[in-house]
Amino acid sequence: MxxxxxxxxxxxxxxxxxxxxxxxxxxxxxxxxxxxxxxxxxxxxxxxxxxxxxxxxxxxxxxxxxxxxxxxxxxxxxxxxxxxxxxxxxxxxxxxxxxxxxxxxxxxxxxxxxxxxxxxxxxxxxxxxxxxxxxxxxxxxxxxxxxxxxxxxxxxxxxxxxxxxxxxxxxxxxxxxxxxxxxxxxxxxxxxxxxxxxxxVPRQDVPENFEADLIRSLSNVISRYNFKDIVFLLSKIHFYKNVPITSCYDVLVKIAEASGDDAIYEKAISLRKYLIEKRDLKERFSMAEWPSPLKV
The missing domain is CATH 2.60.120.330 (B-lactam Antibiotic, Isopenicillin N Synthase; Chain)
Structure with missing residues (x-):
């Protein structure tokens, strides 16, 4: 290992x-x-x-x-x-x-x-x-x-x-x-x-349609209000399910794309890059800031 x-x-x-x-x-x-x-x-x-x-x-x-x-x-x-x-x-x-x-x-x-x-x-x-x-x-x-x-x-x-x-x-x-x-x-x-x-730690195997079901269900739920919640939910799955650690960001991008919200999709792409690809010293990332203010 x-x-x-x-x-x-x-x-x-x-x-x-x-x-x-x-x-x-x-x-x-x-x-x-x-x-x-x-x-x-x-x-x-x-x-x-x-x-x-x-x-x-x-x-x-x-x-x-x-x-x-x-x-x-x-x-x-x-x-x-x-x-x-x-x-x-x-x-x-x-x-x-x-x-x-x-x-x-x-x-x-x-x-x-x-x-x-x-x-x-x-x-x-x-x-x-x-x-x-x-x-x-x-x-x-x-x-x-x-x-x-x-x-x-x-x-x-x-x-x-x-x-x-x-x-x-x-x-x-x-x-x-x-x-x-x-x-x-x-x-x-x-x-x-x-x-x-x-x-x-032993982990549970997942059915073949596990990822597709996640994308289908969460793409109907994800929003700018709960983007961070979805990120942390997906990040926990690999601790008890036998899926790759990287799957959380791959699935997040697919969920964001299926949501139809371009800002969520861009945020998901940027987050994956920041966390596992490239960032500068002292560079920060916000999951709460969006191009336009959130409105209730």
Whole structure:
């Protein structure tokens, strides 16, 4: 699979509990790419390019990584990072939480300058959640507490939490100048163990007419009022139905075209391009703005 387990870390649950309580006091700020998510989606910068805790933009830079106020407050998480992961080529460390929501299918790094193979994103779940899942172009999978995962963010991927319970992850972003081995991220090389079996989520097969029925039914429903709702509905389907992760945007475009509304069709085309094809650094996209004001 494109995303895979790199190994496993030992976590001191009592020490972590104290940090998670402190983490609860961190506010949710507007994300650089809030349009990717729905529900409670929080990213807290622990280490980044500027030492500003409100700087959540992942980007290329060529100086040493800086610890933020949030990183200094989470003493055990800081210990966990330093004991397990190297700081060579480390560009950003965040906690990421998603509650009763999802991050829709998208590609990362499309706005950056290096070869995509040089970016290496690592996830470490700090909490277990039976209803929180990730996906990529091959599978839907559940990351379990303490596992160290490579998440292939250069291909289309997504995340969902179908519950109202927290599921805080550590996210470490590396950018290597050239060839590297995944074990290079670890302080102790024997931590690298890609043979740990992942939890792959079983999904239901769909009938042959599944896509055609979706297009026919939703083309009669979609409007400028519910465009975003339809996007997120379609984005959830691949988590439990055996359809490609990309199908949400392909079906969305077909639904929009069948609706007869040119503005909806153009919005669907533009959204697919923005999320999985090409966008510029700091470029934003709105699902709520339309060529003419909405009228009730």
């Amino acid at each position: 494109s995303s895979y387990i790199l190994g496993k870390t030992d976590i001191d649950h009592e020490k972590l509990k104290k940090d998670l309580k402190i983490h609860d006091s961190f506010p949710k700020i507007e994300e650089e790419y809030d349009e990717f998510g729905t529900g409670f989606w929080q990213n807290c910068s622990l280490w980044n390019a500027t030492d500003d805790k409100n700087d959540t933009m992942y980007r290329d830079y060529d100086h040493a990584i800086q610890q933020t106020e949030y990183g200094q407050k989470l003493a055990y998480v800081d210990e966990l990072i330093k004991e397990n992961f190297t700081f060579d080529n480390l560009k950003m460390v965040r906690t990421r939480n998603l509650v009763d929501g999802m991050v829709i299918p998208h590609k990362d790094f499309v706005e950056l300058t290096k070869e995509k193979s040089q970016y290496f994103r690592v996830f470490v779940p700090l909490e277990d959640n039976e209803l929180a899942f990730h996906s990529d172009e091959e599978n839907v999978f559940k990351m379990r507490k303490g596992e160290v995962w490579f998440l292939d963010a250069a291909i289309i991927h997504a995340a969902v939490n179908f519950s109202s319970d927290s599921r805080i992850f550590l996210c470490l972003d590396y950018a290597f100048p050239g060839e590297f081995s995944p074990e290079d991220i670890f302080v102790k090389k024997d931590t690298y163990n890609p043979n740990v079996s992942p939890y792959i």
